[in-house]
Amino acid sequence: MKIGLVNVDSHNFPNLCLMKLSSYHKKRGDLVEFWDKDKSYDRVYVSKIFTESILPIVENATEVIIGGSGVDLVNELPEEIEHETPDYSLFPQYDFALGMLTRGCPRVNHGFCITPQKDGCISRKVADLKEFWTGQKKIILLDQNLLACKDRETLLDQLIGSSAEVEFNGGLDVRYMNEKVIEKVRRIKIKDHHFAWDDPKEDLQPYFKRLVEAKIKSPDRIGVYVLTNFWSTIEEDLYRVYELRKLGLMPFIMIYDKQKFVDSRGKWIKGVEERFTKEELRHFKTVQHMQRWCNNRKLITISPDFEGYEPYKKWKQQGKPVPQRKGA
Numbered sequence: 001m002k003i004g005l006v007n008v009d010s011h012n013f014p015n016l017c018l019m020k021l022s023s024y025h026k027k028r029g030d031l032v033e034f035w036d037k038d039k040s041y042d043r044v045y046v047s048k049i050f051t052e053s054i055l056p057i058v059e060n061a062t063e064v065i066i067g068g069s070g071v072d073l074v075n076e077l078p079e080e081i082e083h084e085t086p087d088y089s090l091f092p093q094y095d096f097a098l099g100m101l102t103r104g105c106p107r108v109n110h111g112f113c114i115t116p117q118k119d120g121c122i123s124r125k126v127a128d129l130k131e132f133w134t135g136q137k138k139i140i141l142l143d144q145n146l147l148a149c150k151d152r153e154t155l156l157d158q159l160i161g162s163s164a165e166v167e168f169n170g171g172l173d174v175r176y177m178n179e180k181v182i183e184k185v186r187r188i189k190i191k192d193h194h195f196a197w198d199d200p201k202e203d204l205q206p207y208f209k210r211l212v213e214a215k216i217k218s219p220d221r222i223g224v225y226v227l228t229n230f231w232s233t234i235e236e237d238l239y240r241v242y243e244l245r246k247l248g249l250m251p252f253i254m255i256y257d258k259q260k261f262v263d264s265r266g267k268w269i270k271g272v273e274e275r276f277t278k279e280e281l282r283h284f285k286t287v288q289h290m291q292r293w294c295n296n297r298k299l300i301t302i303s304p305d306f307e308g309y310e311p312y313k314k315w316k317q318q319g320k321p322v323p324q325r326k327g328a
């Protein structure tokens with residue numbers, strides 16, 4: 001068979017599904033290549049990650065199979081393909097191993113995240129490291145919540161055994177960083193440690209304190225994502241930021257739905273005043289200031305009080321201007 005692969009929208013990262021499909025077909029003696037509109041194929045696989053991406057028109061194949069999270073949240077690779085070792089030769093510009101040891105996450109209240117819906121609300125082991133690691137010096141894990149898995153210690157031991165540098169793309173869940181886990185994580189080469197404190201109603205301070213006391217890494221080298229503009233007040237956002245700073249950790253503000261308010265340069269999107277109330281726009285503007293202040297390591301260190309952040313102070317003195325509805 002002649003197989004064509006279309007990588008619709010994962011341009012700065014290798015596409016894991018396509019790499020597995022490629023291995024599967026090559027093992028069967030099929031010819032596999034990236035799709036060319038001027039050739040003809042028996043089957044073309046189209047992988048689409050983001051909903052908004054435009055699908056190409058494929059007219060030169062007997063069969064076209066379209067999949068990925070950009071299509072729906074239920075499509076998945078057949079079991080025998082899912083467990084193929086990725087064909088890394090498809091993306092020779094990258095030299096790391098890529099995969100998932102677990103799938104799923106128990107934080108079902110995190111309504112901003114598709115994981116529990118897509119992969120289930122129990123973190124479960126889906127692979128051993130040797131399934132996708134072929135000796136590379138670096139491993140990137142796409143697991144959503146590896147530490148929530150009951151097999152966490154076995155999996156951490158596999159990572160220790162690799163001696164490779166490990167990047168936990170989805171971060172680590174601080175609630176599971178108990179003594180045993182900390183000792184194992186300490187033995188893994190991790191360049192960037194990052195965690196999250198998304199739920200303002202959940203007090204994670206004691207967990208972060210335990211993490212800092214374990215001296216796994218200097219706290220100012222540990223990033224903690226703080227979700228804003230979803231379910232928290234400004235006071236709840238600042239509470240999390242200040243508590244983390246007290247421990248020496250580096251909070252990193254994430255703004256939910258930011259792209260619905262401003263463009264990539266941070267300027268208001270045209271017509272935003274028609275879609276959001278004045279209060280919502282003011283709330284957004286405040287967290288945008290907070291993000292500029294907090295995510296700048298130098299700024300937050302020199303000026304640890306958000307109220308003292310000059311651009312924010314100025315905006316408040318001006319009466320907190322935001323775009324106004326016509327006729328308002």
Ligand code: SF4
Nearest residue numbers: 105107110113115144
């Ligand atoms: S902990 Fe992470 S993966 Fe789990 S639901 Fe929350 S954001 Fe999603």
